Amino acid sequence: MKVAIGGPLKLGFRPWVEGLENIPATGPAILASNHLSFSDSFFLPTMLDRKVTFIAKAEYFTTPGVKGKLTAAFFKGVGQLPVDRSGSRGAGEAAIKSGIEVLERGELFGIYPEGTRSPDGRLYRGKPGGLARVALATGAPVIPVAMIDTEKIQPPGKVLPKLMRPGIRIGKPLDFTRYQGMEGDRFVLRAVTDEVMYEIMKLSGQEYVDMYATAAKRQIAEAAKAEKETQKEAQKEAQKEAQKEAQKSGEKDGERGRRELPDRP
Known part of the structure; x- marks a missing residue:
């Protein structure tokens, strides 16, 4: 399924990528990305040789219609994990547990620290509960990722996507093993998250909003x-x-x- 959808995506949109050498050939790593568009979850896994597992909204797997079925098939094909986000704390714990399991298998785990798509193209404050806790619990390196111009492909209200070249900029891995065992310290969680968001801001060139x-x-x-x-x-x-x-x-x-x-x- 990744090949079936990824091929047309590459051919039609010709996304560019910088920093692929920062993705390790083997072993666990966390890809922490900004989130501009629904299509982010298509382009990033498509452009990587290794499988990257994101925690995806359960709605992506249950939406009716042709588009919903195609979306569910793609997410399942690339190994995305559905998480019901209707329950606040329970959903967060389930996502963290799933991320830890992915990394313990030596795989790539993708996460959007902002928690939701940016409403206006700016970069918003990262939520410390998921990214930092998973990083400190596993010791896996965090690789900042910037999606570029994906929000322009299909703006709100537009049915057909615009054929244009989005970009992906991948930064150097960040090592937070110095904080291992401190995942219960909210100040440490905040510091780790803010450091990652700063790197994403530098890669993306987005305006940062502290909310x-x-x-x-x-x-x-x-x-x-x-x-x-x-x-x-x-x-x-x-x-x-x-x-x-x-x-x-x-x-x-x-x-x-x-x-x-x-x-x-």
Whole structure:
């Protein structure tokens, strides 16, 4: 399945890659990537010779329709693991456990430290619960990865993707073994995560925002809702004014008509 979908992706989009030499030929490693688009989970595994396992939303495996079936088939084919994220803490623990198991098998584990796709193309604060805990529990090196321009391929609201060249920039491995055994220290988890996000920022050239992407999405949604309500109120006021003007105009026409009526004999 990876060959069946990866071949057309390479041929149609011709993605460029820098830093492939930073991916170890064997052994465990964590690929920590920014997250700009749904297609990130297609392009990155496609361009690597080794299998990389990401924790994917369970919805990607259960979405109906042709697109949903193709997505589920691809994710299964490249070894992606579905995780139900509806339960907060339970889902996080399940994802961490799955990541540790992947690395203990000597494989590549992929993770998006932001926790969700960027709502506006900027780089947001990394969540320390997953990436740092997995890294410290396993001692696996963390390889920062920057996806470039993938959000421009299929912007929100567009059905057909744009044929353009996205990019992948892979940084040098980061060693956090000095912190092993300290995965219970939240300050250490924060420091590890921030160091990784800094490297991703340098690779991607994105503007960094010191807040979580989930919070940014809520703010954007609330702002859009408020704007919609404002527009609705403005339309109501405009309609009221139009009705008043129409009423005044009708009254003036009626008065004019009465004045123009001929006097009765």
